Amino acid sequence: MRQRVIQLAGAGQAGRLVLLQDVTERRQRERLEDEFIGVLSHELKTPLQSLGTAVELLERKKNVLDPSLHIFLETIVEDLGRIRAVANDFVQVSQLNVRSIRLDMRLLALDLQVREWLRPFEVLAAEKGVHLTLKAPLDGSCLVRLDPVKFSWVLSNLLSNALRVSQRGQDLKVSVSDQKLFVELRVEDQGPGIPEETQRRMFEPYFQAAAADGDRSAGLLGLGLTIAKEMVEAHEGAIEYFRGEAGGSVFRVLLPAPGRPKAGESA
Numbered sequence: 001m002r003q004r005v006i007q008l009a010g011a012g013q014a015g016r017l018v019l020l021q022d023v024t025e026r027r028q029r030e031r032l033e034d035e036f037i038g039v040l041s042h043e044l045k046t047p048l049q050s051l052g053t054a055v056e057l058l059e060r061k062k063n064v065l066d067p068s069l070h071i072f073l074e075t076i077v078e079d080l081g082r083i084r085a086v087a088n089d090f091v092q093v094s095q096l097n098v099r100s101i102r103l104d105m106r107l108l109a110l111d112l113q114v115r116e117w118l119r120p121f122e123v124l125a126a127e128k129g130v131h132l133t134l135k136a137p138l139d140g141s142c143l144v145r146l147d148p149v150k151f152s153w154v155l156s157n158l159l160s161n162a163l164r165v166s167q168r169g170q171d172l173k174v175s176v177s178d179q180k181l182f183v184e185l186r187v188e189d190q191g192p193g194i195p196e197e198t199q200r201r202m203f204e205p206y207f208q209a210a211a212a213d214g215d216r217s218a219g220l221l222g223l224g225l226t227i228a229k230e231m232v233e234a235h236e237g238a239i240e241y242f243r244g245e246a247g248g249s250v251f252r253v254l255l256p257a258p259g260r261p262k263a264g265e266s267a
Contacts, residue, residue, distance in 0.1 A: 048087055051080055075120045085149045103147040103234060107258065109140035110183050111176040117152050118174065121159045129168035136176035142183045144255045146235055154231050154239075157224035158187040158251050165191030165249075178257070182237075185253040193249050199241060203229045 058065070058073055065073065118134055125132035136142070155174075162172050170190040177184050194202060203225050228251075232239040237255040244250050 048080075048084060052084075055080055071119075072123070075123070079120060082149055082152065086153075103150060105145050105147055105235075107143060107145055108148060109142055110144050110146070110185060110255065111136040111138050111142040112140055113146075113148060113152075114155065114174060114176050114185065117155050118159075121163065124163060125166075125172060128163060128166065130163060130166045130170055130172050132172045132174070134174045134176075136174075137178075142176050142178050142257075144183050144235075144257055146255065150231055151235060154228045154253060155185070155187070157228045161224060162187055162189035162191065162249070165189060167191075179254070181256075182254040183257050185255070187251045188244055188248060190244070190246070190248040193243050193247055194241065202241070 055073075055077055059077070062070065062073060114136060115134060115138060118132070122132055159172070159174070166172055166189050171188075172190075173186075173188040175184075175186045175188075177186075229239050232253055232255075235255055237253060239251065239253045242250050242252070
């Protein structure tokens, strides 16, 4: 419990005032978080079982499907596996604490992982008429330590938000590069950007605000950005936002490579 102690002096007597800061609010927030995770983990079970059964049936009949549909089936299988992993973590967290998700850290090439994570978003971008491109070495040179399932949430949330605000014909760029001290992941869109007053709170849970042009229909959901921020920091990295040179939004994620300084440390 955090306390702030203020010394009061007057009429020859000293008084001591102890102010309890945000205790009730913090406990209420933690209770709501636990309830949210509990409800979500329960509600995920039934649809996941149905999806799993449907996917198994489709895989058995894969040979009679049009070859052009195989990529969609493979994407469904991969994403279902990721969702199941997330659901299992939610069940564990609902029984323990919302911040106790374990990370399965592995030494992996971020440039190659991002190529794999982009596949379902390439389909979504094509349907919306958005030009999604990746700039990365793709030679396995951008090595970092990460949990491949949980860190994918970072890119997923950033791309989901970027696609939501992008219009037909606009560019959505993802890049991975080795910046000597860190490996950088960058997501750039040509949307309306995020207003300055919103930038101060956009990583807060459940915060929702209008885009820079006042449009609330796109919706900037703080829960997704909160997850992204917490996951990045759990990987000892840092995430930052700034406006692009020609407008739009740029999210920059820095991850320490093995043997290099952590985000925020000097070389």
